[in-house]
Amino acid sequence: MNQALSLAEGLQWLQRMPAAFLAVPQGTGGAAAASETVYVRAVVADLFLALYGMRPTPLWLAAFDRNSSAADSDKLFLQAVLAACHLLWHPQLRLAPPGRAALERMLGEELRGWAGVATGAPTADQERSEELLRRVLRAAGRPLRGESEQEGQDRLQQVDLVERARLIAAATERQQARAREVREALARKAAEEAAAKVTRE
Amino acid sequence: MSDSLLRGNRAGPAWQRLTEHPDAPRWNHRAGDGLRPQDRQQLLGWQACFQTGRSVRAHGQVPASVLASLHLQWPPRLPRPNELAAQWHTLPTSSREDLALRPESLVPDGANLAEMLVYRTAGTTGHALLVPHHAAAAACYLPMLEFAAARHGAHWQVGPEVVAAVLLGAQQQTVTYPCTLSLWGDAGFAKVNLACDDWPQPDSPLRYLEALQPCLFSGDPISLAKLLELVTTAPGARKLRPKAVVSTAVAMGTSLRRRLEEVLAAPVIDWYSLTETGPLGYRCPLSEDYHVLPHDIHVEVLGPQGELLPAGQRGEVTVSGGRNPYLPLLRYRTGDFGSLDYGPCPCGDPMPRLVDLEGRVPVVLRDHRGQLANPVDLSRVLRDLPLVQHHLHQSTTGAVQLRLRPIAPADFDLSWAVAAVRQVLGPVAVEVAVDETLGQRIGKAPPYTSDWRLDD
Numbered sequence: 183m184n185q186a187l188s189l190a191e192g193l194q195w196l197q198r199m200p201a202a203f204l205a206v207p208q209g210t211g212g213a214a215a216a217s218e219t220v221y222v223r224a225v226v227a228d229l230f231l232a233l234y235g236m237r238p239t240p241l242w243l244a245a246f247d248r249n250s251s252a253a254d255s256d257k258l259f260l261q262a263v264l265a266a267c268h269l270l271w272h273p274q275l276r277l278a279p280p281g282r283a284a285l286e287r288m289l290g291e292e293l294r295g296w297a298g299v300a301t302g303a304p305t306a307d308q309e310r311s312e313e314l315l316r317r318v319l320r321a322a323g324r325p326l327r328g329e330s331e332q333e334g335q336d337r338l339q340q341v342d343l344v345e346r347a348r349l350i351a352a353a354t355e356r357q358q359a360r361a362r363e364v365r366e367a368l369a370r371k372a373a374e375e376a377a378a379k380v381t382r383e
Numbered sequence: 384m385s386d387s388l389l390r391g392n393r394a395g396p397a398w399q400r401l402t403e404h405p406d407a408p409r410w411n412h413r414a415g416d417g418l419r420p421q422d423r424q425q426l427l428g429w430q431a432c433f434q435t436g437r438s439v440r441a442h443g444q445v446p447a448s449v450l451a452s453l454h455l456q457w458p459p460r461l462p463r464p465n466e467l468a469a470q471w472h473t474l475p476t477s478s479r480e481d482l483a484l485r486p487e488s489l490v491p492d493g494a495n496l497a498e499m500l501v502y503r504t505a506g507t508t509g510h511a512l513l514v515p516h517h518a519a520a521a522a523c524y525l526p527m528l529e530f531a532a533a534r535h536g537a538h539w540q541v542g543p544e545v546v547a548a549v550l551l552g553a554q555q556q557t558v559t560y561p562c563t564l565s566l567w568g569d570a571g572f573a574k575v576n577l578a579c580d581d582w583p584q585p586d587s588p589l590r591y592l593e594a595l596q597p598c599l600f601s602g603d604p605i606s607l608a609k610l611l612e613l614v615t616t617a618p619g620a621r622k623l624r625p626k627a628v629v630s631t632a633v634a635m636g637t638s639l640r641r642r643l644e645e646v647l648a649a650p651v652i653d654w655y656s657l658t659e660t661g662p663l664g665y666r667c668p669l670s671e672d673y674h675v676l677p678h679d680i681h682v683e684v685l686g687p688q689g690e691l692l693p694a695g696q697r698g699e700v701t702v703s704g705g706r707n708p709y710l711p712l713l714r715y716r717t718g719d720f721g722s723l724d725y726g727p728c729p730c731g732d733p734m735p736r737l738v739d740l741e742g743r744v745p746v747v748l749r750d751h752r753g754q755l756a757n758p759v760d761l762s763r764v765l766r767d768l769p770l771v772q773h774h775l776h777q778s779t780t781g782a783v784q785l786r787l788r789p790i791a792p793a794d795f796d797l798s799w800a801v802a803a804v805r806q807v808l809g810p811v812a813v814e815v816a817v818d819e820t821l822g823q824r825i826g827k828a829p830p831y832t833s834d835w836r837l838d839d
Contacts (some may be wrong), residue, residue: 357487360487360492361487363496364486364487364490364496364515365486365487367496367499367501367515368486368501368513368515369513371499371500371501372501372503372513374501376414376417376500376501376502376516376521377414377415377416377417377418377500377518377521377522378414378415378416378417378521378560378562378564378572378574379502379521379524379550380524380525380528380547380548380550380564380572380599380601381524381528381550381601381629381631381654381656381662382505382550382552382601382602382603382631382632383504383505383631383632383656383657383658
C-alpha cells in the first residue's frame with residue numbers, strides 16, 4: 183500500500199539531500215568547481231523522464247538554465263527546484279507522482295514566485311523546509327499522514343512565504359491609502375474654519 | 384464652509400443681539416457648534432460622567448475608564464484593558480512630532496473622516512500643528528468651563544436670551560463670527576477681535592460688549608489686557624459685569640490677573656488647555672497650581688526615557704485618553720513640564736494638581752512703534768513659509784533674531800522670512816539664520832522668546 187509521508191519523514195528526506203544540491207547551482211555562483219556544479223536543467227529533465235517517461239520540451243527546460251544576471255532570486259529559485267526534485271525522488275512520491283501539468287506549474291511558476299520573496303535557502307530552517315515539502319505535496323494532491331487536505335492547506339498558509347508577502351503588501355497598501363486619506367482630509371479641512379470653540383488654547 | 388459646521392445656529396434672541404447691534408463688528412467668518420442631535424445626546428452622557436468621574440487619583444494608576452476607552456478606540460492595536468494596564472509603563476510615548484510628521488499614526492483606522500474638523504494650533508508655544516477634532520469633543524469645553532467657574536464661585540444661567548461667552552482676540556488678523564451654542568440652550572457666543580478696524584466706530588468694541596453683557600470672557604493675556612485698557616480708559620461708569628474670565632494660551636501674570644479681577648469684579652481663571660487634548664487644568668482657587676480638569680484623561684509625568692517619575696518630581700506632562708475620536712491619545716508628551724501633587728487640596732477638589740507648570744510662559748513682543756504685538760500674528764505669517772520649525776527672539780531694542788529650520792534649506796530664500804516678520808512688526812532689524820538642528824529636543828521648542836517683560 184502506498185502510505186502517505188509523515189512530516190518528519192519528509193523533513194528527514196530533505197536533510198539527506200545530496201551535498202551537490204546544497205551548493206550554489208550551476209552558473210549562478212561562479213566559484214564552484216566544475217565537478218561540483220549541478221546542472222539544474224538536467225536534473226529536472228531526468229526527473230521528468232523517470233516519472234513520466236519523457237523529457238519536457240527544451241523551451242520549458244530553458245527556465246532552469248543559468249541566468250546571466252545571477253540575481254539572488256535566481257539562485258534561490260534553482261536551489262528550490264533542486265530541493266523539490268529531491269523530494270519528488272522519495273520512493274512514495276515516485277510511486278504516485280503529481281500530474282505532469284501540476285508539476286510543471288509548481289517547478290516553473292510557483293517556485294519562481296517563492297524565490298521572488300524569499301531571503302534564504304529553501305532548506306535554511308525547519309519552517310522553510312516544511313513549506314517546500316507542503317508545496318510539493320500540494321502539487322501531488324497528497325496530504326501528509328494524519329492530516330486532512332484542509333488541515334494541510336491551513337498549515338501551508340501559515341508557513342507560505344508568498345502568502346505572507348502578499349498579506350504584508352496588502353496591509354502596507356491599506357495603511358498607505360489610509361495615510362493619504364488622513365493627510366488629504368487634514369489639509370482639506372484645515373482650509374475650513376472648524377466648529378465654534380469657546381476658548382482658544 | 385461646510386454646512387455641517389453651521390449646524391446648531393438658531394436665529395433666536397441671542398443671535399439677534401449678537402448680529403443686529405449697531406456696534407457689532409463686520410464678521411469675517413461663519414461658524415456653528417457643529418453638533419448633530421446624536422452628539423447632543425452623547426454629550427449629556429459625557430456630562431454626567433464628568434460630574435461623577437472626577438475623583439481621587441493614585442500615582443501610577445491609569446483609571447479603568449481611560450483604559451477601556453483606549454482599547455475601544457484602538458482595536459486591534461491595543462490589548463484588553465487589564466493587559467493594557469499591566470503593560471502601561473512599557474508602552475511607547477507619542478509626541479507633537481508624531482502629529483506633525485505622521486498624523487495618520489494617531490488617527491484610529493476605523494474613524495470616519497467625514498465628521499472630522501481640523502483645528503490649527505496657534506503656534507505660540509510650539510510649532511503650529513493641524514489637529515483632527517470633532518464637534519462633540521469641542522463642545523465638552525462648555526461643562527468644563529462651567530465647572531471651573533463654579534469652583535471659583537461663579538455661576539450663570541444659560542438660555543436663548545443670554546450671550547454666554549465672548550472669546551476675545553487682539554491680533555492683526557483672526558477669524559471672527561457670532562454663533563449660538565445648542566448645548567447651552569442656544570445661548571449666544573461670539574469671537575471678536577479687539578485690535579482691528581472691523582468695528583463701526585473706535586469706541587464700538589466696548590459699547591458692543593456692554594450691550595451683550597456676556598457671562599464669560601475668554602482670551603489670552605494680551606487680549607484680556609486689551610479689554611482692561613478699553614474698560615479703564617473709557618469715560619463714565621463701568622458697566623461690564625461678566626461672571627468669570629478665563630485666561631488661556633499662556634500663563635497670566637499675577638498683577639494683570641488682580642487688576643482684571645478688580646476692574647471686572649469677576650474671578651479670572653487661568654486655564655491650561657492644548658488643542659490636542661482640550662482643557663487639561665484650571666487654576667486652583669487657593670493656589671497657583673492647576674487641578675486636572677477632565678475625568679477622562681490620565682495625566683502622568685515622565686522622565687526623558689519615558690519612565691514614570693515619582694509624585695512631586697518634575698518631568699514632562701504626558702496625557703492619555705480623551706474624548707476626541709480622531710485623536711485618542713496614548714502617552715502623548717505635551718512638551719510642557721511640571722510635577723503632580725496627589726495630596727488632598729484645601730479647596731476640596733479631589734483631582735491631582737499640576738505644580739510649577741512650565742511651557743506656557745507669556746512672550747512679549749513689540750512692533751517698531753513699541754506697541755504690543757501678538758505672537759499669534761507672527762505664527763500666522765510664518766506658517767505660510769516652508770518651515771519645519773522657527774525660533775524668534777526679540778531684544779529690548781526691538782531687533783529680531785530669527786533662526787529657521789526650512790523643509791528644504793537649499794530652496795529657501797531668507798528674505799521671505801524677513802518680509803514675513805516685518806509684515807507684523809514693521810521695519811525692525813531682522814537677522815535670519817538657518818539652523819537645521821532646531822526643534823530636535825524633547826518637548827516644545829519655544830518659537831518665541833523676548834527680553835521684554837510684561838511690566839516693561
